[in-house]
Amino acid sequence: MIDRATEKDPSPNGPRAPGTLGDAVVRRADGAWWSRIVERYDRFFFDTVPVDGAVYFRAFLALWTVCYFVPRLPHLRELYAETALRVPHPWLAAVGGLPALPVWGVWVVVLVLLSCVAAFGAGFHARKVQLPIIVILAYLLGYDVANVRGYGQLAFYQWLIIYCLPYDRLRADDGNVIVAPRWGLRLATLLFSSVYLFSVLAKTIGGESRCSVSCSKR
Amino acid sequence: MSMASSSTPGPLRRHANYVILLFFCLHVGLVLRATVPLPGKVHGRWPWRMFEKRSTWERVLRATGIDANGGRVELPLHRIFGYARGTTRLFIYQQLEALNDANGAAGQAAFAAYLARRASELGLHVSSVELQWIATSLDDGHVEEHPIGTFSVGALP
Numbered sequence: 617m618i619d620r621a622t623e624k625d626p627s628p629n630g631p632r633a634p635g636t637l638g639d640a641v642v643r644r645a646d647g648a649w650w651s652r653i654v655e656r657y658d659r660f661f662f663d664t665v666p667v668d669g670a671v672y673f674r675a676f677l678a679l680w681t682v683c684y685f686v687p688r689l690p691h692l693r694e695l696y697a698e699t700a701l702r703v704p705h706p707w708l709a710a711v712g713g714l715p716a717l718p719v720w721g722v723w724v725v726v727l728v729l730l731s732c733v734a735a736f737g738a739g740f741h742a743r744k745v746q747l748p749i750i751v752i753l754a755y756l757l758g759y760d761v762a763n764v765r766g767y768g769q770l771a772f773y774q775w776l777i778i779y780c781l782p783y784d785r786l787r788a789d790d791g792n793v794i795v796a797p798r799w800g801l802r803l804a805t806l807l808f809s810s811v812y813l814f815s816v817l818a819k820t821i822g823g824e825s826r827c828s829v830s831c832s833k834r
Numbered sequence: 835m836s837m838a839s840s841s842t843p844g845p846l847r848r849h850a851n852y853v854i855l856l857f858f859c860l861h862v863g864l865v866l867r868a869t870v871p872l873p874g875k876v877h878g879r880w881p882w883r884m885f886e887k888r889s890t891w892e893r894v895l896r897a898t899g900i901d902a903n904g905g906r907v908e909l910p911l912h913r914i915f916g917y918a919r920g921t922t923r924l925f926i927y928q929q930l931e932a933l934n935d936a937n938g939a940a941g942q943a944a945f946a947a948y949l950a951r952r953a954s955e956l957g958l959h960v961s962s963v964e965l966q967w968i969a970t971s972l973d974d975g976h977v978e979e980h981p982i983g984t985f986s987v988g989a990l991p
Contacts, residue, residue, distance in 0.1 A: 690916065700947065766884045815883070817865075818879070821880070
């Protein structure tokens with residue numbers, strides 16, 4: 617059996633070597649094609665790169681989240697403690713929705729969140745505090761999707777994706793920046809890209825024309 | 835800035851492949867959900883559709899309180915609602931689906947009751963609340979009124 621992962625055509629653009637006609641040629645070409653895909657995939661996701669990008673991502677995502685919640689602190693009652701103003705996530709609404717917390721409970725939740733985010737951004741037990749951060753964000757997002765839109769939702773998904781990034785330490789004991797496979801960073805990049813790709817698709821495939829002027833008035 | 839070829843250990847790499855596969859499957863699923871005519875709620879809209887349509891109308895909510903004697907007073911929404919999105923005047927009620935849904939009477943009544951309760955904290959005691967959207971065309975300045983309804987708020991929550 618031909619080893620498709622290792623065999624390569626020695627002269628893919630040159631004249632064919634004698635004795636390479638028939639089924640063997642097809643099988644060898646297939647192998648080269650597949651191995652090229654595997655190689656590209658491998659390089660795209662699993663090449664090792666310095667982790668400074670992941671560490672900066674960790675710090676800036678934490679900073680962004682703090683900047684997102686601090687302006688909301690004076691309005692927590694309005695945003696998270698009034699059932700008349702909430703728009704629960706449709707999936708959670710189908711199973712009864714999340715329980716509403718009293719205002720003091722919302723304060724406790726948000727202060728715990730900000731503390732965990734600060735620890736995460738500083739790299740203090742970052743892996744451990746990420747779980748409570750995701751749980752609290754999931755509660756706040758599920759409780760009311762109306763005040764988390766667009767980039768707020770994107771940030772939530774980034775909190776999931778960032779778990780795949782090697783953000784734990786910037787430097788090794790010898791002082792050099794650590795290198796690690798970049799697949800998590802690639803996923804974060806692809807997530808960013810998909811936002812703009814989907815935005816374009818939503819606008820160009822039945823975008824403006826789908827809603828008449830009258831329906832945008834109410 | 836590639837430094838070297840992958841040296842990811844087997845188990846970690848296998849898990850990474852699963853996560854990558856899940857990521858791509860989710861995105862393919864989102865595309866199919868938006869493009870294939872699926873039945874009911876299985877069919878969905880595009881994700882990240884914030885630029886899908888550009889409204890040529892700007893609208894504001896007008897809430898009028900009616901007291902027991904029939905007196906009418908406009909409720910001060912700018913004092914009732916504190917949080918606005920960024921530096922805009924998009925208050926939280928702009929995103930309330932019930933106020934945009936003709937069948938959302940329960941949500942509209944709850945919202946009216948909330949307004950009445952907050953208004954009473956500001957010294958305005960009303961027995962019913964009338965809600966309507968005031969839509970202004972950004973193209974020609976034309977103004978239209980779109981009534982939502984009048985809701986009795988005698989029993990505050």
